[in-house]
Amino acid sequence: MTLTDLSHCQGEVTLPGSKSIANRALLIAALCAEPVVLHNVLRSDDTARMLEALTALGVSINEQDATTLVVHGCGGHWRNTTQRLMLGNAGTAMRPLVAVLAATLEPHQRIVLDGDARMRERPIKDLVESLRAQQAPIDYLGDPGYPPLGIAGGLQPGDFVIDGSVSSQYISALLMALPLLPADSTLTLSGEVVSRPYIDLTLAMLRDFGIDIITVTDHQFRIPGQQAYRSPQNYFVEGDASGASYWMAAAALGGGPITIHGVGQSSIQGDIAFAEVVEAMGADVSWGTNQVTVRGRGALQGIDFDGNQIPDAAMTIAPLALFARGTTIIRNVANWRVKETDRLAAMATELRKTGASVKEGKDYLVIDPPQIWQHAHIDTYDDHRIAMCFALAGFSTAGVTINDPGCCAKTYPQFFSEFSRLCNLPPVA
Numbered sequence: 001m002t003l004t005d006l007s008h009c010q011g012e013v014t015l016p017g018s019k020s021i022a023n024r025a026l027l028i029a030a031l032c033a034e035p036v037v038l039h040n041v042l043r044s045d046d047t048a049r050m051l052e053a054l055t056a057l058g059v060s061i062n063e064q065d066a067t068t069l070v071v072h073g074c075g076g077h078w079r080n081t082t083q084r085l086m087l088g089n090a091g092t093a094m095r096p097l098v099a100v101l102a103a104t105l106e107p108h109q110r111i112v113l114d115g116d117a118r119m120r121e122r123p124i125k126d127l128v129e130s131l132r133a134q135q136a137p138i139d140y141l142g143d144p145g146y147p148p149l150g151i152a153g154g155l156q157p158g159d160f161v162i163d164g165s166v167s168s169q170y171i172s173a174l175l176m177a178l179p180l181l182p183a184d185s186t187l188t189l190s191g192e193v194v195s196r197p198y199i200d201l202t203l204a205m206l207r208d209f210g211i212d213i214i215t216v217t218d219h220q221f222r223i224p225g226q227q228a229y230r231s232p233q234n235y236f237v238e239g240d241a242s243g244a245s246y247w248m249a250a251a252a253l254g255g256g257p258i259t260i261h262g263v264g265q266s267s268i269q270g271d272i273a274f275a276e277v278v279e280a281m282g283a284d285v286s287w288g289t290n291q292v293t294v295r296g297r298g299a300l301q302g303i304d305f306d307g308n309q310i311p312d313a314a315m316t317i318a319p320l321a322l323f324a325r326g327t328t329i330i331r332n333v334a335n336w337r338v339k340e341t342d343r344l345a346a347m348a349t350e351l352r353k354t355g356a357s358v359k360e361g362k363d364y365l366v367i368d369p370p371q372i373w374q375h376a377h378i379d380t381y382d383d384h385r386i387a388m389c390f391a392l393a394g395f396s397t398a399g400v401t402i403n404d405p406g407c408c409a410k411t412y413p414q415f416f417s418e419f420s421r422l423c424n425l426p427p428v429a
């Protein structure tokens with residue numbers, strides 16, 4: 001898809017449901033003993049993998065309409081445990097399922113969790129070792145430290161320790177699983193903890209489903225055992241705040257205004273903080289009930305930003321940097337290297353194609369905008385966020401061609417049709 005010389009991008013857009021919330025809600029609802037009606041569920045590759053996995057485990061899930069699903073949970077007593085579950089590249093399916101299955105399977109039951117080629121390269125060792133230290137029988141069936149994994153029941157409550165410096169998803173996974181054990185546990189986080197707002201998101205959702213977790217310190221939780229997930233009957237999935245970052249950026253570049261429906265200032269998603277980034281770079285942000293409006297103010301200014309708390313939305317700073325005055329630094333994002341692709345390397349390579357000057361460090365990027373723009377053919381590495389970020393380079397007169405824009409289906413299948421609509425382009429086939 002080629003995008004060139006976009007000037008206006010304005011109007012109203014309604015976000016799809018959050019991937020992070022939808023996949024947590026599906027799994028948690030499956031752990032309830034009573035049905036839960038989930039509203040505004042994202043339908044995308046990542047949620048499809050979770051839905052398929054839960055269905056294979058024997059959970060019945062009915063569609064009331066495309067985004068309203070009724071989950072008939074089985075209280076953690078899975079009806080079918082002879083499966084190999086294929087989880088694609090959905091971190092939010094793989095990581096929680098490892099811990100939850102370890103906590104809920106019987107010792108004689110065994111499940112294999114596997115994913116696509118990239119998932120087999122994404123580390124899971126810290127999580128597996130923490131579970132194994134508490135007697136969970138988990139085997140590496142391929143390369144040690146990576147999926148596929150064979151998992152059986154047998155996990156014991158006790159004092160869990162986990163390194164939080166690679167992925168917060170490991171910690172969220174343990175927080176979801178440990179309340180189901182027959183006695184109390186503690187969970188201690190070692191190392192620098194990345195992506196902390198996703199841990200807070202997990203804690204907020206666990207509360208909504210009746211689970212009690214005591215935060216002892218920033219690095220320790222006490223988790224009473226023998227708890228049961230309780231159905232709130234209805235649960236509403238907020239719009240995807242990471243997805244909102246592309247619209248905020250498009251408004252900052254094209255003037256907007258763009259009103260984004262589905263998240264508000266009090267969102268439980270950390271990525272909503274991207275609004276402060278576009279404000280700092282040169283846009284006006286105004287909040288309404290469950291909505292935010294962004295207007296560009298003209299020239300953007302480069303920024304020096306620590307992306308550790310919001311690694312997904314922080315990617316959207318990179319295309320803004322192409323249009324900003326001065327240098328932009330995105331720092332403290334080492335774990336970009338273990339996501340859909342090595343995002344530090346991919347981002348640096350693709351930004352350079354526009355004429356930008358980019359320094360790629362171990363855990364940071366330094367970006368200076370192009371002095372002379374070149375038309376860039378962007379490779380997307382099967383990474384939805386690379387595809388969506390580079391749509392924004394379409395605001396240059398040289399423009400971009402994005403290879404395989406369809407990879408945005410991981411979290412935002414409608415992204416390019418919505419982008420075309422707001423920028424007044426011919427509809428995407």
Ligand SMILES: O=C(O)C1=C[C@@H](OP(=O)(O)O)[C@@H](O)[C@H](O)C1
Nearest residue numbers: 020092167168169195198311312
């Ligand atoms: O818990 C979650 O829903 C997520 C946590 C983050 O991963 P890390 O904790 O691995 O940074 C984020 O990048 C991912 O898209 C979703």
Ligand SMILES: C=C(OP(=O)(O)O)C(=O)O
Nearest residue numbers: 089090091092312339340
């Ligand atoms: C890192 C991401 O996904 P995952 O949930 O697979 O980790 C992402 O959506 O940017």
